[in-house]
Amino acid sequence: MQKLKLKVEISTQEHFNILGIKEHDFEVENPWFYGKTKIKTFDVNELLGTKLRALYQRKKGRDLFDLDIAHATLNVDPEKIIKCFGEYISKQDLTISRAQFEENLHLKKSSTPFLNDIKPLLRQGHLYDMETGFKLLNEKFMPLLNGDPWKGNNN
Structure with missing residues (x-):
């Protein structure tokens, strides 16, 4: 088994949000600890807007995976995701x-x-x-972006 490292990155450059801060219940229950609290976080659509930006700017397949899985398992709104993507890019x-x-x-x-x-x-x-992730983006997200489709190789 390959040993992996977990790297946590925190942006110190972006001090804004677009869709507001949300509160979610969080609970931990295991043999060693039990507790619950409310945590503050960004709207999932805003988080995915920044994930879409990461997909464009990085060469990490995990960004495509995250978008695809989130779309399949969470109640997300591609229009809000694109709106947030555009706002973060314009910043x-x-x-x-x-x-x-x-x-x-x-x-x-x-x-x-x-x-x-x-x-x-x-x-x-x-x-x-x-390929399922690429298909999702091409069908649900790309048509929401400004401009004409790419005229290059569509394979």
């Missing part, structure tokens, strides 16, 4: 068109580091078909 003085994002995804489909990134993070015996 960086950037604009990303639909065509740019689609080309970026196309390049990731043939990137070995991108495709292999998620494998050591999945539990043993669990497989993830990245």
Whole structure:
């Protein structure tokens, strides 16, 4: 079994939120400890908006996995996710068109580091078909971005 490290990153640059702060109940119950509290966090759609930004800016297949699994298991709103993505991108003085994002995804489909990134993070015996994630983005998210579709290779 491969030993993994957990790296926690906290942004010290972004001091804003778009959809407001939410409170969620949190409970821990095990043989050593029991407790419950309320925790403050961002709206899941805002978190996924930043995850979409990470997918565009990084070469980590885990970002595609996270978006795909969240869409399949949580009550998320692609329009809110795209809205938050756009706000976070604009705070960086950037604009990303639909065509740019689609080309970026196309390049990731043939990137070995991108495709292999998620494998050591999945539990043993669990497989993830990245094509389902790419399909989700192309069908549910890309049409919501500004601009025309990418006119390059659609394979």
